[in-house]
Amino acid sequence: MGTYLGLLQRRHADTLIQRLRGAGYHVLGPVVQDGTIRYAPVDGFDRLPAGWVEQQAPGHYRLQKRDSPRCFSWTLGPQGLKPLTFAPEEPLWTVERRHGHGLEFHSHFPETKKQAVLGVRACDLAALALQDRHFLGGPHPDERYRRRREGLLLIAVHCHRAAPTCFCASTGDGPRAHHGFDLALSELDEGYLVEAGSEAGHALAAALPLIPPQPGQQARAEREIRHAGEAQERRLPGRDLMTALRARRDAAHWEEIGRRCLACGNCTSVCPTCFCHCHQERPHPTEDRSSHYRQWDSCFTSGHSYIHGIVIREDTALRYRQWLSHKLGEWHAQYGRSGCVGCGRCITWCPVGIDLTHETAALLAAPPDDSEACDA
Amino acid sequence: MRDPYLPHAARVVERRQESPTIFTLRLELKDPAERESYLFHPGQFNMVYLPGAGEVPISIVSDPQDPHLLDHTIRAVGRVTQGLSALRAGDQIGLRGPYGRGWPLSECQGQDIVVLTGGLGCAPVVGAIRYILRRRHHYGRLVILQGVKHADDLIWRGSYQAWAAQPETQVLLAADQAPAGEWPWYTGRVLDLIDQAKFDPHNCTVMMCGPEPMMWAGVAALIERGVATDAIWLSMERNMQCALGHCGHCQYGAEFVCRHGPVFCYHDIRDRLGRRGF
Ligand SMILES: Cc1cc2nc3c(=O)[nH]c(=O)nc-3n(C[C@H](O)[C@H](O)[C@H](O)COP(=O)(O)OP(=O)(O)OC[C@H]3O[C@@H](n4cnc5c(N)ncnc54)[C@H](O)[C@@H]3O)c2cc1C
Ligand code: SF4
Numbered sequence A: 001m002g003t004y005l006g007l008l009q010r011r012h013a014d015t016l017i018q019r020l021r022g023a024g025y026h027v028l029g030p031v032v033q034d035g036t037i038r039y040a041p042v043d044g045f046d047r048l049p050a051g052w053v054e055q056q057a058p059g060h061y062r063l064q065k066r067d068s069p070r071c072f073s074w075t076l077g078p079q080g081l082k083p084l085t086f087a088p089e090e091p092l093w094t095v096e097r098r099h100g101h102g103l104e105f106h107s108h109f110p111e112t113k114k115q116a117v118l119g120v121r122a123c124d125l126a127a128l129a130l131q132d133r134h135f136l137g138g139p140h141p142d143e144r145y146r147r148r149r150e151g152l153l154l155i156a157v158h159c160h161r162a163a164p165t166c167f168c169a170s171t172g173d174g175p176r177a178h179h180g181f182d183l184a185l186s187e188l189d190e191g192y193l194v195e196a197g198s199e200a201g202h203a204l205a206a207a208l209p210l211i212p213p214q215p216g217q218q219a220r221a222e223r224e225i226r227h228a229g230e231a232q233e234r235r236l237p238g239r240d241l242m243t244a245l246r247a248r249r250d251a252a253h254w255e256e257i258g259r260r261c262l263a264c265g266n267c268t269s270v271c272p273t274c275f276c277h278c279h280q281e282r283p284h285p286t287e288d289r290s291s292h293y294r295q296w297d298s299c300f301t302s303g304h305s306y307i308h309g310i311v312i313r314e315d316t317a318l319r320y321r322q323w324l325s326h327k328l329g330e331w332h333a334q335y336g337r338s339g340c341v342g343c344g345r346c347i348t349w350c351p352v353g354i355d356l357t358h359e360t361a362a363l364l365a366a367p368p369d370d371s372e373a374c375d376a
Numbered sequence B: 001m002r003d004p005y006l007p008h009a010a011r012v013v014e015r016r017q018e019s020p021t022i023f024t025l026r027l028e029l030k031d032p033a034e035r036e037s038y039l040f041h042p043g044q045f046n047m048v049y050l051p052g053a054g055e056v057p058i059s060i061v062s063d064p065q066d067p068h069l070l071d072h073t074i075r076a077v078g079r080v081t082q083g084l085s086a087l088r089a090g091d092q093i094g095l096r097g098p099y100g101r102g103w104p105l106s107e108c109q110g111q112d113i114v115v116l117t118g119g120l121g122c123a124p125v126v127g128a129i130r131y132i133l134r135r136r137h138h139y140g141r142l143v144i145l146q147g148v149k150h151a152d153d154l155i156w157r158g159s160y161q162a163w164a165a166q167p168e169t170q171v172l173l174a175a176d177q178a179p180a181g182e183w184p185w186y187t188g189r190v191l192d193l194i195d196q197a198k199f200d201p202h203n204c205t206v207m208m209c210g211p212e213p214m215m216w217a218g219v220a221a222l223i224e225r226g227v228a229t230d231a232i233w234l235s236m237e238r239n240m241q242c243a244l245g246h247c248g249h250c251q252y253g254a255e256f257v258c259r260h261g262p263v264f265c266y267h268d269i270r271d272r273l274g275r276r277g278f
């Protein structure tokens, strides 16, 4: 249960955005765009998707408008915070050939601004913590990621409604946000119960016209959040599946998935924890200079595992095995927990509706491999 | 601030053709401060950048005692390496590194050393061989086993002959195919020669690189001779984009080859080596 600082009445909600703008933040909030919910610049609560909820199912996403004042009854759009910190594409550096000086290399760093994101979900905060570990925790911290990350102020909303594809309760990452936010909101019809998670959040809350919550309001919010967790039908068969999946590398079910999977990479691009990217050289067409870019990549492409003349993961079954075994298994060895935060995006955005919770259950239902065989 | 992604300009000091498709570039970092602070260990690699084409991981084959001149022996196989092949002394390219974990050369002092390589993949161990020969008395016997497909693929013929003349050093070469009369060594698989290798299987370190099926078969043969799984070390290759542990391309199970490798202890990867899809 959170420690609520007070209630921000719905008619005063805009003060939150005004205070953020006053403190120099560009404010991003959820808006309806192209039939989904996306984070975009907002200047008031009237831009937010009041009454909108989405229907999600394997391979299915549709928005619906209901008669409700609530702006955060939708759960998730296709992208969370990932594009804000790990750019889908960015230049790393440029090299120029200068007469008499030879080659000169110049880094590109993003122009970062202070950004506040309103309406961040618990699963996306958990995913951000994992991306932080990946990009910042190793021996070569990623400066481009760090700059984007440091400018972010995060205003979470606890989920009072879960989509049928959500399973954050089973991964332990939601529906309540526990860490990683500056401010967190619980939305009731009459307004927002406010919690702070950082010094910046406390300062922001102090600048809002909060009133003490009425008796019953906190209990109502807690009940709704709890229900959003209990209503989830999907779950993973355990928190740490590394050993179980390592023991099923030869399971026949991988081949079966490989026949359905299109290897389109949608799951990896919507997944808030997938970090793979590739480099690309873009020579200037006329001048003697060239820029080196990086862009999101997916382990479902043949190029991902290409080494001269050989594609290590030559078929889709091997690529799906790589994806799922990394996500639910090897992440534990790499980053101390599963790489899945239970957001369900990969289920919703899979064009053929492949559901990792079902596939994992099917894999675990098979007996472990018995061979120590080599395929070489 | 220091940008780990940014290559440093390097000059081609010398270019040597080793075989019709293999060449060596001796590189020197242009910036004196970069040159001074550059230190490496045999088995590590650099990202070598050809302007307009891209970056490729290439092992450093020279001796770490002279980290100012960095030798890279490269086989022209594709876009970037073919472009690198056209370079001449005086040209400039980009370089960043060194990356990864090299051979356990201090840990294996006092032991017999077996170097087993196949195909054209000998570059990662050549630095180690040179390192050991220059510090000969720190190590026990040295056995070098090198196999090639065709006799013409053998580079550094002169070096192998010179190494064979060193004390306590045995050189065993094999070619799957060799024209009669021109190949003084064994014709057949290099693994057939393991029985002739003179070393103490209970007090040795093995360094391997080459095609994975060959390494897998080599591991089996060595274990058969009594070598412990944790005495066998292999240099692995995977697709590499960043070499910084970020891009995810080089993942080998839970390990990142660019960071935890490219040299791995067989004991740590015995569940993966030789299996499809890793
Ligand atoms: C740790 C390490 C050390 C290496 N050391 C040497 C060496 O000393 N000498 C040498 O000749 N070669 C070495 N290689 C292999 C060399 O990196 C590839 O031959 C080279 O990347 C091929 O690039 P290309 O553009 O010429 O070929 P293309 O086939 O056109 O390759 C296109 C891209 O695929 C990737 N790629 C292709 N082949 C490989 C490969 N074998 N390994 C990794 N990525 C690959 C690269 O990103 C490359 O830019 C090493 C590889 C690794 C991983
Ligand atoms: S694997 Fe699927 S459910 Fe898990 S975090 Fe990624 S997109 Fe969400």
Ligand code: SF4
Binding pocket: A268, A273, A274, A275, A276, A297, A298, A299, A300, A322, A323, A324, A326, A327, B248, B251
């Ligand atoms: S290997 Fe696949 S599952 Fe793992 S981070 Fe990369 S794209 Fe995501």
Ligand code: FES
Binding pocket: B239, B240, B241, B242, B243, B244, B245, B246, B247, B248, B249, B250, B251, B256, B257, B258, B259
């Ligand atoms: S090469 Fe990018 S993670 Fe290893």
